[in-house]
Amino acid sequence: MPENAVVGSAEQQTPVEQKPDEMVDHLFRSRAGQIVAHLTRLLGPEHLDLAEEVTQEALLKALQNWPYTGIPHNPAGWLFRVARNAALDAVRHRTLTTEKSAELAAQHFRNADKPRAGDAELEEQLRDDELRMVLMCCHPILPQDARVALSLKTVGGFSAREIARAFLADEATIAQRLVRAKRQIRESGIRFELPAGEDLAARIDYAFEVVYLMFNEGYAAQSGADLVRQDLCGEALRLGRLLANSSVGTPQAHALVALMAFQAARLAARVDTAGELVLLEDQDRSQWDRGLIALGFHHFLQCAEGTEISSYHVQAAIAATHARAEHGSATDWKLILELYDQLLELSPSPVVELNRVVVVAKVSGPEAALAALEPLASNRSLRNYYLLPAVRGQLLLEIGDKSGASQCFRQALDRPCSEPERRFLQRKLTQCESH
Amino acid sequence: MAKYMCLLYGNPANWMNLSPEEAQKALQKYMAWGNKLRTQKIYLASHKLADDAGKVMRGKQARVTDGPYSETKEVLGGYYLIEAASYDEAVDRCRDCPQLEYGGTIEIRQVDPMTADA
Numbered sequence: 153m154p155e156n157a158v159v160g161s162a163e164q165q166t167p168v169e170q171k172p173d174e175m176v177d178h179l180f181r182s183r184a185g186q187i188v189a190h191l192t193r194l195l196g197p198e199h200l201d202l203a204e205e206v207t208q209e210a211l212l213k214a215l216q217n218w219p220y221t222g223i224p225h226n227p228a229g230w231l232f233r234v235a236r237n238a239a240l241d242a243v244r245h246r247t248l249t250t251e252k253s254a255e256l257a258a259q260h261f262r263n264a265d266k267p268r269a270g271d272a273e274l275e276e277q278l279r280d281d282e283l284r285m286v287l288m289c290c291h292p293i294l295p296q297d298a299r300v301a302l303s304l305k306t307v308g309g310f311s312a313r314e315i316a317r318a319f320l321a322d323e324a325t326i327a328q329r330l331v332r333a334k335r336q337i338r339e340s341g342i343r344f345e346l347p348a349g350e351d352l353a354a355r356i357d358y359a360f361e362v363v364y365l366m367f368n369e370g371y372a373a374q375s376g377a378d379l380v381r382q383d384l385c386g387e388a389l390r391l392g393r394l395l396a397n398s399s400v401g402t403p404q405a406h407a408l409v410a411l412m413a414f415q416a417a418r419l420a421a422r423v424d425t426a427g428e429l430v431l432l433e434d435q436d437r438s439q440w441d442r443g444l445i446a447l448g449f450h451h452f453l454q455c456a457e458g459t460e461i462s463s464y465h466v467q468a469a470i471a472a473t474h475a476r477a478e479h480g481s482a483t484d485w486k487l488i489l490e491l492y493d494q495l496l497e498l499s500p501s502p503v504v505e506l507n508r509v510v511v512v513a514k515v516s517g518p519e520a521a522l523a524a525l526e527p528l529a530s531n532r533s534l535r536n537y538y539l540l541p542a543v544r545g546q547l548l549l550e551i552g553d554k555s556g557a558s559q560c561f562r563q564a565l566d567r568p569c570s571e572p573e574r575r576f577l578q579r580k581l582t583q584c585e586s587h
Numbered sequence: 588m589a590k591y592m593c594l595l596y597g598n599p600a601n602w603m604n605l606s607p608e609e610a611q612k613a614l615q616k617y618m619a620w621g622n623k624l625r626t627q628k629i630y631l632a633s634h635k636l637a638d639d640a641g642k643v644m645r646g647k648q649a650r651v652t653d654g655p656y657s658e659t660k661e662v663l664g665g666y667y668l669i670e671a672a673s674y675d676e677a678v679d680r681c682r683d684c685p686q687l688e689y690g691g692t693i694e695i696r697q698v699d700p701m702t703a704d705a
Contacts, residue, residue, distance in 0.1 A: 175618075180611035211610045212602050219617035220635035220665040311606030383608075 175223060178383075180211055182390070183228050184309035186278045187235045189285035192306075195239065197288060198338045200306065206238035282307055283398045284344055286391060290358040291342055298333040299362050305330055308387045318381045319369060346400070356400055360408055360464070363392045367412050371419070385416050396451060403458030406451040407465040413448035414471035417441040429572045433480035445475050463499040466491050485514040502531045510543060518550040538567035542577060549584060558584035588670040590631065590698040591677040595684070596661040597691035599638075616685040624669055629680065635665040661692060668698075 184207050191203035210231045224230045289302040304310040304318075312330060316323040336342075347355050370384030389412050396405035421439040424430050452472050455465055470491045477483040492508040505528055513521035525544055534540045545560030561581040565574065605613065624630040640654020640662065671677035674697065681693050 175611065175615065178608065178611070180607035180614075184607040208607075211607055212599075212605070215602060215605075215610050215614050215617075216599070216638070216664060217635050218614055219621060220633040220667075222621075223618065309607045311604075311609075313604075314606050314608070 175227060178386075179227060180214075180231075181309035183231055184208075184211060185285075185307040186282055187232055188306050188309075189281035190232070190278060191235065191239050192285060192288075193281050193344050195243070197342055197344050200334055200337065202239065202242055204306070206235045206242060209238050210235035279394065279398065282394055283400070284346060286359055286362075286394065287346060287352075287355050287400075288337070288342060288344055290355055290362055291337070292354065292358065293336060293340055293342070294333050296358075296361070296365075298329050298336075299358065300365055301326055301329050302333045303362050303391070304366065304384075304387065307391065310387070318384050352400065356395065356402065356405070359391075359395055360404065363388045363395070363412075364408060364464075366391070367415075371415060382419065385412070385419065388412060389416060393451075396454075403455045403460065404462045404464055406455035406457075407462060407468045410448045410450075410452035410455055411464055411468040411471050413444045413451065414468065414475050417444035417448065417475065423572065427572065429576045432474065433483070435480070437478065437480075440475070448472065448475060461494075461498070463495060466495040466498060470495070483514070485511055489515050502528060502534050503537070506534065506537075506539060506543060513547060513550070518547045522547050522551075536567055538564040538569040538573065538577070540564075541567070542580075545580065545584075549580070554584045588629075588672065589700055591669050591671050591674075592696045592698060593667040593669060593677070593681055593684075594694040594696070595664050595666060595686045595691060596694065597664050597686060597689065598660045599662065599664075600660065601690050613685060613689060616688070620684050621667075623683075624667070624680065627680075629670040631668040631670060633665065633667045636663055638662075664691075 187207045187210065188200075188203045191206065192200055195203055213234050214227070214231060218224075285307050286303055289306060290299045294302065301315055304315050305312065310318070312327040313323050315321075316326040319326070346352060366384050367388035370381050370386075370388065372381075389409065392405065392409040392412055395401060396409045417440045418432070418435065420441065421435040421437070422430060430436075448468075449472065452468055455468060470488055473484055473488050473491070489508070489511045492504065492511055495504055496508065506525075509521050509525045509528070512524045522544070525547070528534060528540065529544075531540075541560040541563035545557045545564060548554075548557035548560060558581055561577050561584065565577050565581070569577070602610070602613075621630070621633070643652050643654065644650065645652070669677065669680060671680060674695065677695050677697075681687075681695065684693060686693055
């Protein structure tokens with residue numbers, strides 16, 4: 153993934169005048185989200201559809217005009233102005249409430265040519281609009297899959313088709329999910345404002361869930377798979393930073409951002425030039441994205457400020473330990489093992505236990521790891537998980553039991569996994585069967 | 588050097604379903620095409636025409652009707668004026684215009700050489 157796919161949104165917030173005829177990557181997508189959020193605040197959540205419609209109209213106008221006129225000096229300002237104009241027209245046409253019309257008109261004239269890059273006050277307002285939008289999309293009345301889809305659609309500027317592609321779902325299903333979610337917002341009169349007290353804390357937790365789910369979905373995508381899936385990582389990171397840097401930012405938000413930044417830094421190194429999977433230890437660390445690692449540490453330091461330790465904290469600490477090691481062999485496995493123990497206490501899960509087994513092998517050797525693996529063998533939730541036999545196969549290979557290992561890799565190949573993972577397992581199998 | 592008018596026709600409905608990201612990608616292709624014409628120093632002018640169908644006037648009474656496009660969904664979106672040595676060259680310059688990729692039509696007309704320099 154190109155670096156700017158992940159950190160691109162930061163560039164739009166820096167007050168650098170754009171050269172004419174140049175556009176920041178993902179400008180349309182990220183500004184679409186801002187414009188929709190901005191207009192939703194002015195029009196009210198019940199008119200979310202209208203906000204989306206006029207935003208789309210503005211983007212299409214740009215597409216029809218700019219090829220002939222060139223890109224305006226302030227492309228984002230142009231888009232805002234055109235969208236606001238169209239909203240104003242629509243409001244007059246549909247004779248929506250007069251206050252809305254008046255407020256829109258007032259805003260329109262106040263910001264006739266805005267936002268200028270670098271207008272701090274306005275950028276702050278827009279970030280606040282986006283934040284409210286995310287928290288509105290994460291309203292508990294909506295089912296979780298609707299929260300994810302709606303966040304991607306309204307704040308992320310993804311289309312229903314792109315969301316469907318990213319989640320390997322059917323476009324009609326996603327479109328329907330979005331329509332239903334918007335209807336629920338309308339019918340339950342959900343407001344475009346920050347909840348207070350415990351409600352706010354709960355809502356932020358939901359937002360973390362949405363962001364983390366988005367990130368994992370993108371992270372699971374293999375190289376060569378649809379790029380839009382990797383764009384999910386970029387959007388998740390952007391939303392995470394939005395939450396972490398906002399007035400409602402918590403240490404947990406910083407931990408989540410740190411975790412995502414460390415992992416995103418490794419995306420490019422996960423496959424080699426031939427498209428083959430490269431394990432963390434064997435990765436060419438010079439390919440790790442230094443900017444993202446720095447971003448990770450920046451947020452990692454800030455997540456230590458609270459007293460509460462969440463599972464995001466521990467996961468971020470594990471990722472930070474990997475990021476600190478200059479070579480795979482310099483990894484502090486003992487520390488990582490302690491962190492896994494801590495993670496198991498906070499949020500026990502068989503997948504975490506399996507990961508811990510791999511670390512046990514590093515610290516105490518394959519025999520100890522095989523013993524630690526024993527209780528997981530019959531775990532029902534892992535019965536379709538190819539990594540369970542794959543890890544066992546690797547450990548058996550390390551103690552020289554080639555026939556046992558090859559049996560395990562065969563089992564792993566019978567379970568669902570991606571193409572590169574399949575090839576990886578096949579290589580292991582060949583290794584077992586050689587002489 | 589002769590001048591050629593490249594008229595870009597398209598069906599706006601083709602754009603309706605583009606996502607923001609796709610719209611930006613399409614736009615960037617157009618910008619790249621236009622920039623290439625400029626770098627080659629054959630770009631003279633370009634204009635976007637208004638989205639309405641326009642007006643057509645006819646006869647001594649100057650009867651005015653709405654736009655010429657009653658039969659077709661394609662509308663003339665705008666035009667580029669470029670320099671080229673021949674129709675063949677003008678056609679070549681337009682071969683990679685994204686208008687074609689997105690289902691549109693390009694009509695190329697030479698500005699009458701008798702009047703071009705007048």
